[in-house]
Amino acid sequence: MKTMSNKRVFVTGGSQGIGRGIVEAFVAAGAKVAFCDACEPDSSFPLSENCLFFKADVTDVTALTEIVEQLFADWEDIDILINNVGIGGFSPLTEMTVKQFDRIIATNLRPAFITSRLWALHRSKMEVLPSYGRIINMSSTRYLMSEPGSEGYAASKGGIVSLTHALALSLSEFHITVNCISPGWIQTKEYDSLTEADHEQHPSGRVGKPDDIARACLFLCDQDNNFINGQNLVIDGGMTKKMIYV
Template identity: 30%
Template structure:
């Protein structure tokens, strides 16, 4: 098992890509701390991981649109867990609209959830990783952070920001054995993509969406010692979308 005795935080681990990452981490022996808003889904996922893989898993309810709530949760987590090996900043929202139609509050909300929350959570977890001598942080970007996205300008801007944040954080913490990488999914079959336009799928060279598990396998690679010399990198898993 690649993550035996590791403790991992997965934000948004109660649904979609985050849930798949939590599952693959548990399969590899990791203990899970999952953050999200929906308690029922969070508790169910944790119970399922514990019964299926025999690992401990705990859910913390937090709204990433509220900095005070994040800080309260991070204080609670860092008091309880003195060892955290892996942080996956996965939770995210995609708000559509053009520059003219998206209102200012929607712009602020998407930046709070997709960019500010990963920054704030990292701020609390890096000292714990430093104390333990190592860590791996994985920020979930998007192919939309590498190229523009019609009708998703704010989302695309947040994902561009998280990719750049990853590179700077990697440089800042490399000497302390804390690696920071981004994983950039392309279109992946989750509730976020429920209303995807089939014409969009035809633009993907592989002509299909990914299964969330195909992202989770990449996250296991970035979390484990298999990627021990990798930091500041961007693992793109997008069926060839940004290759052409």
Template identity: 40%
Template sequence: MFDDKVCIITGAANGIGRNIAKSFHKEGAVIAFIDTDLDNGQKLLSDINGEETKHFFFHGNVGKEEELKSFINEVIKRYGKVDYLVNNACYSNKGLLTCCSYEEFNDVLRVGVTAPYYLTMLLKDHFNEGASIVNISSTRAKMSQRDTESYSAAKGGISALTHAMAMSLAGSARVNSISPGWIDTTNAENFSESDKLQHPSQRVGNPEDIARVVLFLCDPKSDFINGENITVDGGMSKKMIYHDDEGWRCTSR
């Protein structure tokens, strides 16, 4: 189904992005990815290339306009057209309680919101028929812990960007987003029973949970799903929580 389809992924050297890249690779896709992590980016490229040379890693920062331009120019030079864009890259500079600065806050927005917009603009004339864009948002777009303003703002922004771009790209590319909850990207095995059982699905999520939904949204058979967000959080954001209900307690900060 994905044989020789060209898939661009941002932030693919580690975590969820790495698993998305490997999942597309298993399905026969060509992978082009950008990341600031040179060592792990090169390792991923080696892992998926094997004896092939068809995949492409660009060492760069999606928060910088010129590096995005250079990346996409090279992608178009190599492949001509693109089938899938997965906007995964983002990070946190925390927020109000740790005095995230003006520049620090805006840098998160450049990586998490501006880059997906700008990549899409650079690619909008180079999408193959049936193209699909998947933005990785977060449940933090609609719910928060303290001191998370920079990341929450970026995820709220990409959620809104998703339905806006879906309208602008009608007939050219579908645009959807995924909102992960707690996803373990470290292969940890020391979760407490409470960590797991607080989720209605009774486990912590893993990157494969997100990769499967990315592939589902890019499947041509999913072509009536557009401008939508799919939450993948084991049911946590649907769980109503009150003090002294089902063992939940609120204590003084």
């Protein structure tokens, strides 16, 4: 994988799980990374001058906007935007309130629109337009498959897939490609506690890890991979291709 040296990266929801894996992968590849999260990163997180943290609730439009605009002021532009932040919010349909549903949409879907729009506005004012730009939005295999009580999450992740191909067209004039990733089962902690059955049900023979998603992000952000645009990359060990009857 080519280096990400001198690339300026902003990741939402980067303190833990898949987001943390993405942040660490880009830092290791030489990028300058900023990330936001409602939760503080733990003491083991490698914060440095090349890895900046902003505490923010992404449902707060003003707070998210201020972070992005601060990065534009400090960095002049960004090169890579990864809209990763997300919450589950699973609840029986008869118990879920409209307020809870709106909270999921405001966390998982709306920030991707806000950050992408801000970047478009910023580049529209630049006298010399950069030739490189990447957006990766985090969806889920639940955009196409569900279980009871997942209405809010499924709606938000389906929205991410649709928003992605719309943004790919709108942002092409600014030399920004837009793709999304739909992870399947990605175990973010206590991987050793998984059972043999957990792994064996996957055609790939194992449950996924955050690094699986981080490597895909690095691939999509490669300088030469600008012909991949508007796509949804499913990374699930083959599970969505597996026919299951009970």
